[in-house]
Amino acid sequence: MPEGYENLQVDGDVPLFVQVKSRQERRGSFTLSETGDHLVEMWEKHRARGFVTGRLVLVVERPVAGEVFDDLNRTLSDLDASHPLRSVIAEKVGPDLAELLTTSTILTLDWQLAHDQAVTALADSLNAARAACEFVERSLRIDVANAADANAAVTVPELAVGIDRSEVRHRAENALRLLDADALSRAITDGTCVPVRFVDLGAHDDYYEGTSARPEHIAAGLPAPMPDAVGDAVTALSAGKPVLFVGPSGVGKSTAVWSAVYTRRDVVWYEVRRTDTEAIRSIVDLAVSFATNDRNQIGFVLDGVGTGQLLG
Numbered sequence: 001m002p003e004g005y006e007n008l009q010v011d012g013d014v015p016l017f018v019q020v021k022s023r024q025e026r027r028g029s030f031t032l033s034e035t036g037d038h039l040v041e042m043w044e045k046h047r048a049r050g051f052v053t054g055r056l057v058l059v060v061e062r063p064v065a066g067e068v069f070d071d072l073n074r075t076l077s078d079l080d081a082s083h084p085l086r087s088v089i090a091e092k093v094g095p096d097l098a099e100l101l102t103t104s105t106i107l108t109l110d111w112q113l114a115h116d117q118a119v120t121a122l123a124d125s126l127n128a129a130r131a132a133c134e135f136v137e138r139s140l141r142i143d144v145a146n147a148a149d150a151n152a153a154v155t156v157p158e159l160a161v162g163i164d165r166s167e168v169r170h171r172a173e174n175a176l177r178l179l180d181a182d183a184l185s186r187a188i189t190d191g192t193c194v195p196v197r198f199v200d201l202g203a204h205d206d207y208y209e210g211t212s213a214r215p216e217h218i219a220a221g222l223p224a225p226m227p228d229a230v231g232d233a234v235t236a237l238s239a240g241k242p243v244l245f246v247g248p249s250g251v252g253k254s255t256a257v258w259s260a261v262y263t264r265r266d267v268v269w270y271e272v273r274r275t276d277t278e279a280i281r282s283i284v285d286l287a288v289s290f291a292t293n294d295r296n297q298i299g300f301v302l303d304g305v306g307t308g309q310l311l312g
Helices: 032-049 084-103 111-126 130-152 163-179 181-189 215-219 227-238 255-263 277-289
Strands: 008-010 014-020 055-060 104-108 193-195 269-272 298-301
Touching: 014 193, 014 215, 032 055, 032 084, 055 298, 084 104, 111 130, 111 163, 111 215, 130 163, 181 193, 181 277, 193 215, 215 255, 227 255, 277 298
Parallel strands: 014 055, 055 104, 269 298
Antiparallel strands: 008 014, 193 269
16 A cells, blocks of 8 residues: 555565665765654654554665665664664664564665565566566556555545555456557567666676776766756656757766666666567567556667667
8 A cells, every 4th residue: 555654564474564764876875863863753653553463574775884784674673782773773663672673674776676576576477587577567557556646636645555465466457458568568579669777786897997988887887977968858858858968978978867767666667679660660669568657668778879870
C-alpha cells in the first residue's frame, strides 16, 4: 500500500512500515544525525498510531556515513554496542532506545539495484525473459504510482488503496500477453540497443586517462557537475523533446548526456549502438512494443553521433 501510514506499507503476519529517503548524488552519504532523525520520526509516528506489532524500515538511496545496510532481516539491535549510529539514536530517543532498535531496520537500496532485483524476481516468478520483465516492472510501477495518487486524497489510512499479490500476478501475466516479445528482444539480441545501467564498477583508471564519461562514471560521482547543460536537457526531455549536445572533443558532451539520463532514471533508457536501416527498424519495434505513455516512458541515447556505427 503506497502512501498509507508510511511511504509504503506491506501487510503480513508482521506488517512493514517503510519510509523511503532519496538523495542527490552530489550530497553523498546520509549523515548519522540525519539518519537518526528519520528513525526517531518514524518511531514516534508508529507509537502514536498505537500498533502493537509492526517493523519499521528506513530505505535510503545512499549509504549512511559510508556504510551500506543490505540485510532486511537485521534490526538495529543487531548492531555492535559501540556502533556510532546507536549512540546518535540514544541521544535523540532516550529511554525508548531498546524498543526502537528491535523494531527498526535500515536498508540501502539505490534506484538501479531496486530495479534489477524487481526484474529478477519477476523473471524467476513468471519464467519469462528479463527483457520482457523490464516491461512488466514498468507496468507494476505505474500501478503503484496510480495507487499513491489515489491515496493522496484519502484522510483515513485504513481506506487507502493497496495492491495485493494476486493483482500483481494478474497484471504481470496480462502485460506479457500484450507484449510482442520478439519485437522487444530483437533490438537487444542483435546488439542494436543495450539497457543503460548506472552501476559503480569500482575501477575507474580509464576515466582519469581521458576516456569519455560512461554511466558507471556518473554512478561513481566522478565527473564535475554540469548543472546548466543538464538542467536544460532535462527540461527538454520532460517536455518530450529530443536533445542533441554539440561541441568539440573534450568539452564534456558525454558527461552532460549521461548526467541528464541519470537524472531521468524514471525512464527506461537504452543506449543505441547502431543506426543503419535495419537497426532503425529494430529500435522502432522496441519503442512500439513498450506501449509508452506519460508514466511508461522509454528513451534512447546515442553517445558519439556521426562516428563509427552511429553514422546515418
